[in-house]
Amino acid sequence: MASFFDISLLSHFSDIFVILFVFTGVYAILMVQKPFGDVKGLNALLAFAVAMMLIFSQDVIDIVKETVPWFVMIIIGLMFTLLATKSVGAELPAAIINNLGTYILVFAVILFLISISMKLGQDVGPYLGNETTDSDNVIAGGSGDVASGSFSQNFAATLFHPKVLAMMLIIIVSLFAVLLIGFW
Numbered sequence: 001m002a003s004f005f006d007i008s009l010l011s012h013f014s015d016i017f018v019i020l021f022v023f024t025g026v027y028a029i030l031m032v033q034k035p036f037g038d039v040k041g042l043n044a045l046l047a048f049a050v051a052m053m054l055i056f057s058q059d060v061i062d063i064v065k066e067t068v069p070w071f072v073m074i075i076i077g078l079m080f081t082l083l084a085t086k087s088v089g090a091e092l093p094a095a096i097i098n099n100l101g102t103y104i105l106v107f108a109v110i111l112f113l114i115s116i117s118m119k120l121g122q123d124v125g126p127y128l129g130n131e132t133t134d135s136d137n138v139i140a141g142g143s144g145d146v147a148s149g150s151f152s153q154n155f156a157a158t159l160f161h162p163k164v165l166a167m168m169l170i171i172i173v174s175l176f177a178v179l180l181i182g183f184w
Contacts, residue, residue: 015055018064023051059119067115074107121151 027047036042054060078100085092096103148154158164
């Protein structure tokens with residue numbers, strides 16, 4: 001039954017929305033940074049070329065489709081945080097406000113890396129994507145196995161391995177030691 005709120009037809013146009021989003025983003029970056037001057041036609045042509053290159057890779061389109069909603073949620077959360085601090089009469093420190101673009105860029109890069117790893121993680125690299133493990137030494141799918149065929153399971157098993165956790169603890173303790181020694 002068709003209804004006014006049925007937007008399933010828009011799913012057929014999602015690739016076009018991704019291309020328009022990339023075109024708009026690249027054009028905005030080129031207009032703000034001005035690497036080629038104030039030539040709007042050249043900036044639009046370069047943005048169009050980058051957006052059209054996306055047509056050839058469905059993986060890149062899928063990565064952008066998965067990442068953009070998270071990025072929008074971060075921007076909305078940031079706006080609500082700024083609105084909440086202003087509404088109670090508080091001010092964010094000038095260092096945070098001045099470096100806001102850097103923080104947004106770091107979050108965007110982290111989001112893109114997570115999305116790329118979830119989409120392509122198991123197929124990238126010379127030793128991934130194929131099950132070439134010795135069946136005498138490894139039980140596939142067992143606890144702590146990193147040759148299961150599922151990237152997220154392999155990543156979690158590697159990340160929460162006791163040796164990796166110990167290395168992270170040593171790095172964090174070293175970081176705080178260097179920071180605290182630097183303040184004396």
